[in-house]
Amino acid sequence: MKKVFFRALLTAALFSACSVCAASEEEVFALNRQRMVKEQIERRGITDKRVLDAMRKVKRHLFVPAHLHNAAYEDRPLPIGYGQTISQPYIVAYMTQAARIGQNDRILEIGTGSGYQAVVLAEIAKEVYTIEILQPLADSARLRLGEMGYKNIKVKPGDGYKGWREYAPFDAIIVTAAPSEIPEELASQLKIGGRMVVPIGSFYQELYLITRAESGFKKEALLPVVFVPMVRPSSIQPDAN
Ligand code: SAH
Numbered sequence: 001m002k003k004v005f006f007r008a009l010l011t012a013a014l015f016s017a018c019s020v021c022a023a024s025e026e027e028v029f030a031l032n033r034q035r036m037v038k039e040q041i042e043r044r045g046i047t048d049k050r051v052l053d054a055m056r057k058v059k060r061h062l063f064v065p066a067h068l069h070n071a072a073y074e075d076r077p078l079p080i081g082y083g084q085t086i087s088q089p090y091i092v093a094y095m096t097q098a099a100r101i102g103q104n105d106r107i108l109e110i111g112t113g114s115g116y117q118a119v120v121l122a123e124i125a126k127e128v129y130t131i132e133i134l135q136p137l138a139d140s141a142r143l144r145l146g147e148m149g150y151k152n153i154k155v156k157p158g159d160g161y162k163g164w165r166e167y168a169p170f171d172a173i174i175v176t177a178a179p180s181e182i183p184e185e186l187a188s189q190l191k192i193g194g195r196m197v198v199p200i201g202s203f204y205q206e207l208y209l210i211t212r213a214e215s216g217f218k219k220e221a222l223l224p225v226v227f228v229p230m231v232r233p234s235s236i237q238p239d240a241n
Contacts, residue, residue, distance in 0.1 A: 029061050053123070
């Protein structure tokens, strides 16, 4: 309790003391980000150095609306508009580690949302392809990732259930919305030895690691999770926001 109070005091002091220097906010965010990795991610058992480095580097506050910047390094998902959320930092790290991504890998992400998970992946892998069903989110993510200078990420507006045949097969597929069962078309776009990390279920969801073998797939339950549903194009309201 005391620790929390002093931390809040320190954050407030840093903000006011540095109100005249331009770098102040960024410095506070950087401190919060290092602490997020230590307390929420390393402490819960994430050990992959490349994942930890990416989480330390990527500025999560730039992926949430301005009024939520100060909450960006908290241990929770945050709203990004259109009824969607950016995942909890720990879950992003967990899924990235579970997919065992190599530096020469080609990755497909379903559910671009803010683009945060795509950027974490792009810090580790060679190429990232990401699909978002809501056009305005796909547009803003593409703009954001372009402005940030990521040349190894391609964003496509469209239905993730179809995958991205043109660039298949993939070394790994990360699905960040929950289908009710394993999407077979996506599984078929994995390389032999490729991994798909996907939350399955409607009300109750479980995160699965699906690995493509020479013949068939290995399916492993990892942990209970809560994701927004992976929807079909026919269920989208054009004016939802
Ligand atoms: N990965 C995101 C968070 C994703 S939230 C991030 O880092 O910010 C889940 C996203 O999946 C939402 O933006 C939602 O619109 C999208 N989505 C839901 N169903 C989809 C589908 N069938 N195809 C592609 N995207 C879908």
